Amino acid sequence: MKRVRKAVIPAAGLGTRVLPATKVMPKEMLPIVDKPAIQYIVEEAAASGIEDILIITNRGKGLLEDHFDRAPELERRLSDDPQKEPILQEIMNISKLANIFYVRQKETKGLGHAIGCAREFIGNEPFAVLYGDDVILGEDPACGQLIRAYEQFGNGVVGVKEVSPQAISKYSSLKVEPIGENYFRCTDMIEKPKPGEELSLYSILGRCVLPPEIFDILDKTPPGAGGEIQLTDAMRTLARRDGMTAVDFTGKRYDMGNKLGIMQAGVEVALNHPFRAYLKELCKTL
Numbered sequence: 001m002k003r004v005r006k007a008v009i010p011a012a013g014l015g016t017r018v019l020p021a022t023k024v025m026p027k028e029m030l031p032i033v034d035k036p037a038i039q040y041i042v043e044e045a046a047a048s049g050i051e052d053i054l055i056i057t058n059r060g061k062g063l064l065e066d067h068f069d070r071a072p073e074l075e076r077r078l079s080d081d082p083q084k085e086p087i088l089q090e091i092m093n094i095s096k097l098a099n100i101f102y103v104r105q106k107e108t109k110g111l112g113h114a115i116g117c118a119r120e121f122i123g124n125e126p127f128a129v130l131y132g133d134d135v136i137l138g139e140d141p142a143c144g145q146l147i148r149a150y151e152q153f154g155n156g157v158v159g160v161k162e163v164s165p166q167a168i169s170k171y172s173s174l175k176v177e178p179i180g181e182n183y184f185r186c187t188d189m190i191e192k193p194k195p196g197e198e199l200s201l202y203s204i205l206g207r208c209v210l211p212p213e214i215f216d217i218l219d220k221t222p223p224g225a226g227g228e229i230q231l232t233d234a235m236r237t238l239a240r241r242d243g244m245t246a247v248d249f250t251g252k253r254y255d256m257g258n259k260l261g262i263m264q265a266g267v268e269v270a271l272n273h274p275f276r277a278y279l280k281e282l283c284k285t286l
């Protein structure tokens with residue numbers, strides 16, 4: 001079995017739910033305390049053993065490329081001050097996290113279409129997908145948990161969590177049966193189910209590992225929910241044909257694609273900083 005050593009991070013969405021912040025600023029660059037969201041995602045991929053990462057971008061996302069590049073002027077200035085040595089190292093390490101490549105999705109035709117843009121880069125290997133607006137924080141990197149399931153079962157893997165009955169219509173819904181502690185076999189799925197169409201409350205949240213066959217399936221997948229080419233529709237074909245493994249991963253997931261998720265991520269990560277004492281005081285006045 002081929003090792004999973006490549007990952008794709010789709011980051012070409014328009015971020016309309018986070019306007020006006022995302023009018024010019026890519027949502028993937030919005031910070032959680034002191035790091036842009038996409039850096040947490042690239043760090044997760046690197047910690048999961050991924051060597052090569054393709055970020056799918058589009059017009060106006062040049063900041064993403066700059067962030068993972070060297071910054072010689074800034075580095076020179078920091079190196080003049082011995083006290084700034086730790087931050088200098090941190091800044092330089094960002095450009096060494098992985099080999100990062102970029103390709104533009106020329107039209108915003110959906111997540112499935114964005115993944116299709118990775119075909120040449122991936123070739124004939126299995127690969128991980130880390131959605132550019134889903135940050136997952138935890139001891140054991142979520143992407144690595146999915147890769148282990150791929151190595152164990154040999155078919156495509158989706159990262160799942162149970163969502164509330166009220167929320168399921170905004171996500172996907174999976175037909176699953178348990179096969180282990182946090183493992184399920186998935187044989188069907190539906191994107192944004194209407195009431196009554198739900199297969200379960202398990203939904204794909206931000207991570208998957210896919211075989212290269214997904215590209216041929218994507219080519220034949222017509223536009224689905226919202227008129228976009230949906231990755232879930234292509235994965236449904238794969239799940240019905242070969243079965244997939246669903247992993248209820250450990251880690252806390254933050255949806256950086258909506259304003260509440262961004263605020264939750266900011267507050268929870270800030271609890272590791274002196275902000276905690278400030279927040280405790282503030283809460284007394286609420």
Ligand code: UTP
Binds near residue numbers: 011013014056
């Ligand atoms: P979303 O649907 O959450 O992103 O896609 P969006 O289109 O930016 O959201 P809104 O509704 O306008 O606020 C999930 C992931 O897929 C990427 C997004 O960047 C995000 O990481 N995506 C989506 C693409 O790369 N291309 C697309 O055409 C659509």
